[in-house]
Amino acid sequence: MPGGNLPKFGVSALKYAVLAIFAVLLAFPFYWMLIATFKQNIDLYNTDNNPFIFNLPPTLDHLKLLFLETRYVRWLGNTALVGVIVVFITLALSLPAAYALARLTGQWGQRMGIGIFLTYLIPPTLLFIPLSRIVAVLGLQDTIWSLVLVYPSFTIPFSVWLLMGFFKSIPRELEDAAMVDGLTRFGAFFRLVVPISTSGILTVVIFTFTLVTQEFVYALTFISPESQQMVGVGIPIFLVRGDVYFWGSLMAACLITSLPIALLYNIFLDRFIAGFTVGAIK
Amino acid sequence: MAVDDRKVGVFMFLPAVAYIVLLIGAPLVLAVLYAFSDARIGSVGFHFVGLENFRSILQSPSFRAALRNSVVFTVSSQIIVIVASSILSIVLEAPFRGRKFVRFLILLPWVAPISLGAIGWKWILDSIYSVITWVLVWAHIFKPYSAPMWLGEPGLAMASVVLVHSWRLIPFSTVILLAGRTSIPKEVPEAASIDGAGFWRTEFLINVPMMAPIISVAVLFGTIFTFTDMIVVYILTAGGPFDSTQVLPSLAFATGIQGSDLAAGAAISLFLVPVLIVIAYFMLRVAYRAEVA
């Protein structure tokens, strides 16, 4: 076996040990969130108790508080709404753009594609100050519509890049055949390429949605009222009263919000990597 | 390519380009303008003040600390990330039972929203209730109530920020390196093995050079994600204690939004640009090399 000058058994054991250590270190905070979600406050806030186990029976109090007495559900709703609309805007703009760049503009198109991708590297922490002004001037301050307007600015570049790679893998002959059969170029795109690209489109939908849920800077900057906030900002900022954090509910919120995103991500991971590395891997 | 096609093509990507120009290009220009002005939140017009903003922030100790911290945090976390993800990508390469589940666990820090991961760590590093403290006390390394304040002492707070950044980026980097590793044609390491190369020689003289473009991508993205991030600092320490964990983006936020001084905030955030340009340059080089090869 390649690289085999280490004793076989020792290597396996070492491998599993390393994996275990990393898996624990990386996933530990989530285990922690899980425990804290169900631990009674008396147990949670008692430094004499072993924090890794339930010293008192688990409780649903934190969950009740989270869902019934905070705006968590409202934040989830806001985020979902913004997510859905931004997904539509993103698809509407990136699909044709990606197609045009993949098919229609040759060398130039490749360069523009890289250009678009590079804009993805311009961070929110550079643009948020002027954007806050623009948002205020447009009267969108403190509403979710400010985010609906601004979020596509970073979901579109990434989606265009992802879809470009995807379209390039569809053989050109398909569209050529369609055009010989009488469709215009745009017709071929709309009626042929889009329907067979469902997997690419699905990937864009998932990643756009996750990008929206993970965003923090713009939401924090543009929106102040608690009821209009997104879930990523609401949880760390508003689950406090004065100086006191509701750790149990906080951890519950973190866990409940993170897990679905984690599951979705895992399913589409390979596409995601392609989006980052197309070009670097041949 | 038919001329007609070209027209349709332009028509098809214009909306996306327009959106980007309007919502990225325009604010970028505005940021530069603000940096040279005296704009404040609530002020109506603004006047050109030349390099005044830059002069004053360059003299400010907060700014100097933030600049230094930005660099230190980014470099330290990148080193940790590269070492850890290299090891992980070697270990994860060969299939084994439960690999999908392990991958799921390992990915968690990256897929969870940054703010939520950060707040989780805030609880773990809490000065009183920290589980780390509990374990250390239990192991008799510290006496109860005498454990260090992980987020309260400058040195430890800085280490904590670097830790959280590394924790978040290791999965991302691992996944990219793994992709790079699997793209090496199987026959090349086999040839090396037949030629007599052992594990280390194959790894450093064959695999790593062949993965160089991918490693670059992982490092470049990791650097950007760390350097331009304000969330970890904002949530963990809000820049404290005493500016020891302040970084450029969080300082820009504190100054521009919380402090209402748009101009100074913009000026601070512009200091991100040189680093971004350098990174963009290297990314283009990687892309160019890949096309030529």
Add this chain to the structure above:
Amino acid sequence: MAVVEIRNLTKVFKAGTPGAVNNINLETKEGEFLVLLGPSGSGKTTLLRMIAGLETPTSGEIRIGGGVVNNLTPRERGIAMVFQSYALYPHLSVRENIVFPLKAQKVPKAQHQQKVDWAAGLLGIEKLLDRKPRQLSGGERQRVALARAIVREPRVFLLDEPLSNLDAKLRASAREELEQFHSRIRTTTIYVTHDQVEAMAMGDRIVVLHQGEVRQIGSPKEVYDDPADTFVATFLGAPPMNLLEFSDVIVGFRPESFLPIDLLGASGTAKFRYKVNYVEYLGAERLLYGAIEGGRFESKEIVSRLSWTMTATYDPGSVHEFAVTESDLRFFDRHSQKRTHPRPFPWQ
């Protein structure tokens, strides 16, 4: 002394499924060019990789130079391998590629230069030493792969279909280079291919493999003229041997043996009425595709190969008297598919 010996070698990838390699026994002769020939899935590459140490056998023994090597890593076996894709190190120059095994085996640095020059000279690539693999043509890459393999002076060369990635034009000249290379070096070589023309042209002996088993080992002439079973008979030679199935025997004859009766004479031949369906003109020869009239073989396609010197016309639809010399007939047992002794032709 046999250099490579395989004893009862078996490889099963998934328990319960048929093995990729089943109980193979094999011995190479010193300095020979041994070809492992078979269709895809025949186990030839798996066998080669087990000899190299890249796959672990499920059971059985592999010996190189007399010693059992089952537990040795590839680097310890004294072998060299050329892969289908050549597997050159893309980031190293040609020179660095060739030096790599010397460094890995801790050969003293003083000897590097001389060995590289020797290997490069042997393959005529001295001018390419400073280039990178991506700047080389397919044939040049093969030469570099060979140089890298030979520089360690291994006991055995293993080649895994090195010509299949080359385009047709290049293949012939690359094949010739390989043959010349072997005659210069005379290291025992095991060569895997699915191309029976390559096997016949290059091999000193051919091991015909099918579904993980050895069907026949022999010189090109032996496997062609005296096939051990119907698989070998039809795998070697294109177009393949014509086979006629009777109740307990299968009779075979090669297209080049199936000729107009006026060329062979009436005595000592089996005679047929042959209806030609269509003709392929290939320059140096013609191929006739047709069927035997008046019997149960009317739907079976029989091929005849006529050299260019046979100038008679054969129009599609015409019927002619064809024959096969009896000594050119091959007989196979219908049930076991294996070769049996000659007997009188069962028909007419």
